Structure formats: C-alpha cells, structure tokens
C-alpha cells in the first residue's frame with residue numbers, strides 16, 4: 001500500500017538560547033533549520049517507516065522553497081506535485097530557553113491558507129496511485145472538501161492540528177476512515193458540530209473519540225500527551241497506555257503517532273494494533289531530538305511494539 005500526505009510544508013527555525021530569553025535585548029543562541037509542518041513531518045516519518053510516500057502542499061518560488069524540496073527529496077519523499085506559490089515559503093520560528101521550554105513561537109502559514117482547490121494536481125499519478133491519503137487541518141476547508149470528495153475507494157486519514165483549525169474537518173468527518181486529534185482538538189471539533197447540543201467533557205478522551213465516531217468517523221484516536229490514547233470505532237472503545245519514557249524532545253510526537261499508525265495499517269494491521277505501532281513510533285521519537293529522527297525505523301517500532309504489547313495467553 002502506498003501513501004500520500006497533503007498539507008503544510010514549512011521551514012522551521014529553532015533557536016536554543018544560552019541563557020533565559022529576555023524581551024528588548026538579544027540573547028546568544030544556536031540556530032538550526034529543518035523541514036516542518038504537519039504533513040511534511042508525517043511524510044518524513046512515513047518515508048522512514050513505509051516508503052514510498054508522496055507529499056502535496058505548497059512552497060514559495062524562493063530559495064527556502066528550493067532548499068525544502070531538495071531536503072525532502074533527499075529523504076525519499078516524492079515532491080513532484082508540490083505547488084510553487086507566489087507567497088513566501090511557510091516558516092515557523094521557535095525560541096527555546098536553556099531548559100528546552102518554549103519562550104515564544106511564531107508561524108507564517110499564509111502560503112497554505114492561500115491554497116485553493118485546483119492548486120494541487122490530485123490526478124497526478126504520484127497522488128492518484130496512492131491507496132491511503134492523509135490530510136490535515138492546516139489546509140483550507142474547500143481544499144479538504146475537494147480531497148475528501150476525490151478520495152473515493154482510498155483510505156482517508158486526517159489530523160486536527162490545533163484547537164483553532166480542528167473545526168475545519170467538521171464537514172468531512174463522515175468520509176474519514178481514521179481521525180487523529182488530541183483531547184482539546186477533539187472537544188473543539190465536537191463543539192463545532194454540536195453547537196447548542198450536549199458535548200462530552202473535554203477531559204474525557206474516550207467519550208470524545210466515541211462521539212466523533214457517532215458523527216461518522218471510522219476510527220478515532222484521541223491522544224493526550226503522556227496520558228492514555230483513546231481509540232474508538234463502531235465496535236471498539238479502548239484506552240491504550242503510554243509506557244513511561246525518558247523524554248528528550250516531544251517535537252513530532254503527534255506526527256510519529258500518525259505515521260506509525262498509518263504505516264501499520266498500510267501493512268494490513270488492524271486498527272488497535274496499528275494504534276499500538278503509532279504509540280511505539282511516538283515513543284521512539286520523544287526519546288530523540290526533532291521529528292522523524294534517524295532512530296525511527298520499522299524495526300525500532302516493532303521492537304517497542306513487542307516490548308509494550310500485553311503478554312499473550
């Protein structure tokens with residue numbers, strides 16, 4: 001089974017300051033740049049776990065766009081359908097204090113906000129030949145609708161991205177085979193769909209997952225950082241424990257959960273086992289620096305999955 005991811009492709013700049021960051025003055029820091037954006041990070045992790053993988057979205061006609069595409073291509077991702085836009089390439093800038101805490105972050109995602117149906121050539125073989133499509137709520141609603149309508153026989157998975165953007169998925173819920181969200185994103189999505197109606201408490205991940213399934217989602221995975229992952233389908237409602245781990249960097253944890261789950265589904269695993277593979281991929285990722293680290297391999301996922309699986313009778 002081959003996969004394609006649609007959504008944000010950013011250039012991330014991360015500053016790690018040598019001392020606590022203050023306003024109104026400059027602080028010495030080490031700056032690094034790397035690819036970012038939910039769809040790009042999921043594609044990077046998928047390219048490690050389940051190649052081949054294609055990525056669709058937009059970058060600018062600028063040197064940042066050239067560099068991003070070259071770097072993604074070098075990671076084995078098919079970027080032949082990435083739209084070159086007149087907007088500057090999307091950028092994310094994060095300022096980290098010496099303890100790793102986030103002092104501030106800003107994002108310029110105007111290029112993805114400006115995408116219109118038609119900018120992405122979904123009939124291109126790199127996308128059309130994929131059996132599993134992943135979309136994320138950085139895409140504008142008309143583009144999400146266009147891709148969902150074109151998905152037809154394919155498996156369609158989606159990520160809710162943020163509290164602010166999650167409601168963009170409201171109109172495509174009944175077409176989604178798999179929905180990934182965290183607890184607060186799930187609550188925001190339900191709030192949108194059920195204006196005025198009863199909604200589960202935002203702290204109840206299992207109730208949120210079940211409520212999203214009742215709205216037409218095939219399988220819903222509601223994550224909550226180190227707290228258990230809720231999984232609901234029409235026939236399953238279960239909580240999967242997150243094994244304790246020495247966390248180095250939570251960047252890309254959610255993206256790894258998605259990539260691990262989808263890579264396992266692409267191998268024919270059932271959804272509960274695939275979710276456990278997602279947790280294994282997230283576990284590998286939080287123990288390393290950055291999204292899609294070199295330690296994220298299918299063998300590593302299998303190793304973590306076997307270690308975390310309940311003993312069989």
Ligand SMILES: Nc1ncnc2c1ncn2[C@@H]1O[C@H](COP(=O)(O)OP(=O)(O)OP(=O)(O)O)[C@@H](O)[C@H]1O
Pocket residue numbers: 181182223224225226228229242243245247250251252253254255257279282283286
């Ligand atoms: N502190 C942590 N310790 C252990 N595992 C974690 C931690 N944070 C995240 N994870 C793992 O990553 C998965 C996804 O994390 P989380 O719920 O934070 O996603 P998210 O809110 O979508 O974050 P993002 O998309 O910004 O990465 C969790 O289900 C868990 O397996």
Ligand SMILES: [Mg+2]
Pocket residue numbers: 159161182254255
């Ligand atoms: Mg997330």
